């Protein structure tokens with residue numbers, strides 16, 4: 001059986017699924033075109049939402065065009081290399097003409113250098129740590145290719161220790177934050193997108209040097225609402241059935257809210273997590289929101 005929960009192997013200290021590591025040389029050698037756009041995130045920070053917004057912006061809000069294929073086909077996942085039916089990122093990209101939109105979860109230091117040499121545009125989306133952790137926990141339960149999450153209490157420690165696939169959330173959000181000005185990276189927050197999706201869609205539009213009519217923007221906001229994307233078979237990952245995702249365990253489009261961590265963390269876990277967070281994030285001034 002080609003499918004199992006792939007073990008992690010470290011690349012420069014970052015744990016990645018073994019199929020990525022076995023293919024690492026070709027990933028690192030990937031040459032983007034200067035017109036390619038990168039969407040980078042820590043897993044579960046709002047990748048799919050941002051992918052859909054970008055695809056609709058680039059297609060003038062045309063829902064039919066956006067429905068031409070599932071998200072993961074339209075916007076290849078650079079480093080993924082697990083067996084079919086999961087499409088390998090590099091093989092999809094080989095058959096697409098630039099300008100392409102490319103998804104990655106790689107931390108900044110592992111992104112192929114060609115993106116920065118070619119001055120590619122890049123959008124980074126960050127999500128507050130505790131909600132990001134909760135979302136990743138439920139995803140690891142249902143994604144049968146990722147390592148077993150184990151019990152909740154232990155999962156918190158794995159997250160804090162940077163032991164989950166794609167490594168430390170803390171290093172990830174800081175790595176892109178430190179480079180955002182030099183590399184012209186648009187750094188977004190999931191919480192801002194929830195608070196005012198129209199404002200954030202317009203922010204992305206300007207970054208892409210596009211200018212779309214107000215009614216088109218409003219349509220894109222509607223087409224990328226949690227409810228619409230949950231029902232849309234092209235965005236809800238229903239085309240990744242078992243043995244990849246078991247959405248009867250937890251749906252890919254799970255809750256889509258800010259603050260679900262309060263339903264998971266005990267007071268003691270919150271205190272432990274927050275104290276550790278302060279230590280790890282004291283050198284960073286990233287404006288994570290907790291007030292919406």
Ligand code: PPS
Pocket residue numbers: 041042043044045046047048049131134135136138224225226227229252253254255256257260
């Ligand atoms: S992945 O696997 O890394 O690409 O996952 P990713 O898309 O980054 O994250 C999935 C979480 O994002 C939520 N989501 C949304 N929230 C609000 N609005 C929209 N349109 C939307 N689309 C996806 C999704 O529900 C996951 O979060 P949780 O908290 O688990 O619900």
